[in-house]
Amino acid sequence: MQISDELGLPARQSASTVHHIRWLEDIFSNQPAEHLLAGQSVFLEGDEAEYVFQISEGALRLFRIIADGRRIITGFLYAGDILGISARGRYLYNVEAVSRTTLRRVRRKRFERVVSENSRLQPEILSVISDEIAAAQEQMVLLSTKNAEERVCTFLCKFSNRHGLTEQQMRRVDLPMCRQDIADYLGMTIETVSRTFTRLINKGIVRIENAFARQAILIEKPLLLAQLAGDDDDCFDVREKSVVHGGGRRH
Amino acid sequence: MQISDELGLPARQSASTVHHIRWLEDIFSNQPAEHLLAGQSVFLEGDEAEYVFQISEGALRLFRIIADGRRIITGFLYAGDILGISARGRYLYNVEAVSRTTLRRVRRKRFERVVSENSRLQPEILSVISDEIAAAQEQMVLLSTKNAEERVCTFLCKFSNRHGLTEQQMRRVDLPMCRQDIADYLGMTIETVSRTFTRLINKGIVRIENAFARQAILIEKPLLLAQLAGDDDDCFDVREKSVVHGGGRRH
DNA sequence: CGCTATTTTGAAAGGGCTCAAGAGTAGTGG
DNA sequence: CCACTACTCTTGAGCCCTTTCAAAATAGCG
Known part of the structure; x- marks a missing residue:
């Protein structure tokens, strides 16, 4: 159920790690690397949200299973991405390794303490969360149109x-x-x-x-x-276009 | 672009206001009520995220307009709901009043100051954000299945x-x-x-x-x-079911 | 009471799903 | 090295649900 086996994969740090989250990364960098094989679970929907993770290498899939057994993947996470920040008491979705994956974890308690002690982390947290919501919205756009x-x-x-x-x-x-x-x-x-x-x-x-x-x-x-x-990013002219609802048909 | 006219609607406080966000609400309760008619805009996608709002009465629609003019409503907000917390620098979506709506606003700066001063607000913020993400995910499930x-x-x-x-x-x-x-x-x-x-x-x-x-x-x-x-909330037996991917067909 | 906007209903067409079978890829062991 | 099995991926044909286009009905409002 939790990451069990620590098989001895070469723990080389991906050179192309990351970027956008400079300071948050430091929280994880001292943690031991954990290695997962394809298909292994990181946590399940409903598990107590005890940890925050960062992916060092590989890819994760976030998904939910609905009543009839179908699976909805709500997102993928890649090297450098952070997982579990937005969880309140319990995780909202299941997470598995897509392929061989390396990650590091810190206890939520510690994570939050470090964040509250370091004021410049606050906006980075918000940034991570904001990205997650933006991704969810893009996905809604994709799925509905x-x-x-x-x-x-x-x-x-x-x-x-x-x-x-x-x-x-x-x-x-x-x-x-x-x-x-x-x-x-x-x-x-x-x-x-x-x-x-x-x-x-x-x-x-x-x-x-x-x-x-x-x-x-x-x-x-x-x-x-x-x-x-079909994203045609030239879509920031919303305020000019006289937006008639239900303009271009289809929906 | 912003809420313009303060038409003199009776500023009666909905008795059935809210509940779940006890302390956050206090931040807004001293602010003047602003009244919107159906269709009036609160803010646009890309506007500087200067304020956080709480709805006292009525309903808002959150939406994006895509390249071909179609509109995707990503959510509705009702009395008691809070708007704009998750925005980083700029708002991610457009917001309009669905019907006559009353809301109160505080400057983000002030909002964040109050929150950081009062430690018990921190988890409530996370709770609001967590709800927003949960809603987005439910919507993804709806749209894809x-x-x-x-x-x-x-x-x-x-x-x-x-x-x-x-x-x-x-x-x-x-x-x-x-x-x-x-x-x-x-x-x-x-x-x-x-x-x-x-x-x-x-x-x-x-x-x-x-x-x-x-x-x-x-x-x-x-x-x-x-x-x-079709939600059949008896779906927390994920860990028992031998979940075969692509189990029940359809997707 | 007429005018406009919104909602409902109808008929036809299309895109993706379903069911089914074939092709390719891996892994195993003789 | 090659059969054998087990998967994943691809291809095909028919069907169904939703969309599209069009028109009628209803509601809202001066």
Whole structure:
């Protein structure tokens, strides 16, 4: 149920760790690294929210299971990301390792003490939480308006543009998660995800690097991919447009 | 852009105000009441997050406008709810009054000062934020798995069970928002919302109280409504079920 | 009482889901 | 090295639910 086995993975610190959360990171840096294999659980929905985690390497999936057994993945977390800050008494979702993952944990009590002692951490906490809410909202937008192709393109864009990647890494995407994960995250079936990938390949937008690596995707036309994601970030002209509700049909 | 006119609505304090946020409320109680008409804006996405608000009466809609002009309502806020806590530098979404609404505001600076001075407020802040994230996740679940009927039933259930309502108020639901609002919130078209309501009426689950009031809905069979919402809260047996991913089909 | 905005209803079309089978990939052991 | 098994992923065909487009009905308001 909790991280059990500490198998002896090489505990090398990812050089491309992180960035955006300078000071918070220091809280974790002295903690021992814990290693997880793909599929191992970090905590479950409803568990007492005793710890705050930071991912050193790898990827986690956050998900809930609903009554009929279906799984909804509400997000993925990657190296550098922090997990568990926003939990009140109990965790709101299940967390598992997508692939081999290294993380560090501190007790919530200690975490909060350190934060309250160091005034410049306060805004960073808020920043982390704010990001989490922003991500949730983007996901709501995706789920309520985007079609299959837009969803997959959005996913690939976001994954390839996540923090702490080199230019090269951005064009050659090594997806750690399987099709079912992607499907459960994007609110579609595995079949539709697969079909959509095939369509993107046929269009020459991405290419599957079938060389032995598990799932390497080469983004051939990053700009087109971004366009197909349909975010069109030129959307801050809301206050100019005479926004008629239900303007462009569809919903 | 900001709340402009202070029209002289009777500033009576809703007796059924709130509850869950005892101490935070005190921060707002001395502030002057501001009155908004239906449709008036509180703030826009991207505005500097200068204030924190509490709703005294009425309802707000939180929404974003995407590139093609469509509107996604990410949430509604009601009497007693607090708005703007989770914003970092700038607000993440637009906020408008759904109906006549009364609210109070405090400057973020002051708000944060008061909070940091009073240690028992800290957990309440976290609680508010945690609720916001929980709501966002429930919405993701709704958008990625539920069909039209389940969505509408979920909406009615949540609205009728929101905090601070008497037993009577729970069975006689006065929806302040229009069909288009509901559609944009549930990720469906106004036509489908309408059709779904009709179906629920034909099934005898709800009844429209057409007496002069704007939109009064009588919930005839609350239990059935809750069942049709499909949340089946007996879902905390996750750790027992051998959860096979992609268990019950559909996604 | 007419005008407009909102809501409801109808018929047709489409996109993604479902069910089912095939192709590819890994891991195992003879 | 290659069969054998177990998975994951891909492809195909039909169907169903929601959307779309269009029009009628109802409510709101001067």
